[in-house]
Amino acid sequence: MSYSERDTVPLNQSSQSDIDEIENLINYTVQSGPATVLPARPPSPPRASIPVSSSPFLPSNLPPPPQKPPSVPAASPPPSTNGQQQSNMTGFGSPPNTLTEPVWDTVKRDLSRIVSNLKLVVIPNPFREDPGKALRDWDLWGPFFFIVFLGLILSWSASVKKSEVFAVAFALLATGAIILTLNVLLLGGHIIFFQSLSLLGYCLFPLDIGALICMLKDNVILKIVVVCLTLAWSSWAAYPFISMAVNPRRKALALYPVMLMYVSVGFLIIAID
Amino acid sequence: MDLNPSQGENYANPKICFFHVLFKAGALAFYILSALFFDSFVIIFVVTVLLSALDFWVVKNVSGRILVGLRWWNEIDDNGESVWKFECLDQESLARMNKKDSWLFWWTLYLTAVVWIFFGIFSLIRFQADYLLVVGVCLTLSIANIVGFTKCRKDAKKQIQQFASQTIANRFSSTIQSAFSVV
Numbered sequence: 001m002s003y004s005e006r007d008t009v010p011l012n013q014s015s016q017s018d019i020d021e022i023e024n025l026i027n028y029t030v031q032s033g034p035a036t037v038l039p040a041r042p043p044s045p046p047r048a049s050i051p052v053s054s055s056p057f058l059p060s061n062l063p064p065p066p067q068k069p070p071s072v073p074a075a076s077p078p079p080s081t082n083g084q085q086q087s088n089m090t091g092f093g094s095p096p097n098t099l100t101e102p103v104w105d106t107v108k109r110d111l112s113r114i115v116s117n118l119k120l121v122v123i124p125n126p127f128r129e130d131p132g133k134a135l136r137d138w139d140l141w142g143p144f145f146f147i148v149f150l151g152l153i154l155s156w157s158a159s160v161k162k163s164e165v166f167a168v169a170f171a172l173l174a175t176g177a178i179i180l181t182l183n184v185l186l187l188g189g190h191i192i193f194f195q196s197l198s199l200l201g202y203c204l205f206p207l208d209i210g211a212l213i214c215m216l217k218d219n220v221i222l223k224i225v226v227v228c229l230t231l232a233w234s235s236w237a238a239y240p241f242i243s244m245a246v247n248p249r250r251k252a253l254a255l256y257p258v259m260l261m262y263v264s265v266g267f268l269i270i271a272i273d
Numbered sequence: 274m275d276l277n278p279s280q281g282e283n284y285a286n287p288k289i290c291f292f293h294v295l296f297k298a299g300a301l302a303f304y305i306l307s308a309l310f311f312d313s314f315v316i317i318f319v320v321t322v323l324l325s326a327l328d329f330w331v332v333k334n335v336s337g338r339i340l341v342g343l344r345w346w347n348e349i350d351d352n353g354e355s356v357w358k359f360e361c362l363d364q365e366s367l368a369r370m371n372k373k374d375s376w377l378f379w380w381t382l383y384l385t386a387v388v389w390i391f392f393g394i395f396s397l398i399r400f401q402a403d404y405l406l407v408v409g410v411c412l413t414l415s416i417a418n419i420v421g422f423t424k425c426r427k428d429a430k431k432q433i434q435q436f437a438s439q440t441i442a443n444r445f446s447s448t449i450q451s452a453f454s455v456v
Binding site: 106166194 | 313314315318323334335349354355402403406
């Protein structure tokens with residue numbers, strides 16, 4: 001592989017200083033515009049000391065750390081373009097930080113992103129008016145944990161065939177989310193694949209709560225009531241994102257399968273004994 | 274790619290290397306050995322997938338940054354288009370990277386994916402759909418990392434070439450300028 005070529009590139013004294021010069025030039029000129037591949041210069045100690053923390057998780061998409069809290073991308077369009085530009089500029093300035101930041105910072109950043117995404121999706125807030133921008137910072141960790149959690153609860157509530165229940169619940173939810181996303185895309189909708197997956201996973205959160213309550217209290221009437229409430233909450237959470245993404249005449253076509261999937265999950269929760 | 278890392282050079286980040294390998298090996302070991310100890314598929318699934326996800330995170334955020342100085346992620350820009358971003362350290366730091374570290378990084382990355390493929394074929398032959406699900410998830414995570422980092426490295430190499438050609442161009446023009454000034 002050409003990996004070895006890179007290893008053997010010699011850097012003698014004069015070319016090293018030339019490279020420094022060039023990088024300074026580039027650093028000054030590029031600040032006027034972002035580049036897709038960002039050369040990052042680490043801060044003066046070339047290796048930051050890394051406190052290694054082994055906390056789990058996260059399929060990452062990690063944008064350069066926003067200087068403001070993550071809800072900024074969901075602001076109304078004029079401020080957001082400025083905000084985006086500023087974060088591009090500061091993004092270029094701060095890649096050294098994301099490449100050499102301590103591990104703990106990364107963990108905290110990812111965790112706070114999950115919480116903020118969750119709040120954006122399931123709690124009423126003004127940013128829901130503009131769904132395209134609301135879930136700009138998609139991540140798949142939240143959905144992953146919610147799906148696994150739901151599968152575990154369903155499996156725990158089942159008295160027989162626990163393994164099958166879990167496998168079925170997980171596979172159903174995962175493939176269901178993928179197929180629903182494809183459905184929206186094929187209807188000519190404008191949504192990013194991972195954004196939609198992320199959204200559908202986060203909207204599962206109310207059903208998770210419902211399943212937890214149903215597991216703890218075994219009354220059928222209570223189960224039905226709780227499941228209906230949480231189902232309504234999930235659907236309300238998912239509605240603006242999906243409906244905004246497609247042509248208004250095809251809203252029902254896109255929404256119906258989503259409702260169907262959540263209703264079937266609700267039935268699973270009620271019917272599990 | 275070096276088949277033998279340079280001798281006499283130690284790992285620069287032994288702890289990071291350890292964690293890089295730990296979760297991969299843990300997921301694989303748990304998958305293999307769990308059938309001996311656990312009857313319940315749920316536990317096998319959850320623990321294996323959890324370890325795989327942990328490994329994905331560690332490789333993407335920690336060992337990729339520190340062992341090879343590369344990072345990749347996805348952003349959604351103002352127009353709602355998804356953009357894949359790749360980032361690398363500058364040339365000096367890249368050249369300073371420990372060879373043993375990066376050798377370990379790339380080899381374990383590729384090796385894990387191959388082993389998961391092997392397990393997948395195995396469970397396919399035995400018609401075990403549940404285990405195929407586990408293997409599928411772990412394989413997806415491994416391949417995502419491989420693709421991301423390979424693209425990142427290609428971008429980094431392109432950048433090195435650009436720098437190199439710019440260096441040559443600059444030196445050339447400066448020599449010409451100095452030649453003209455003398456004349």
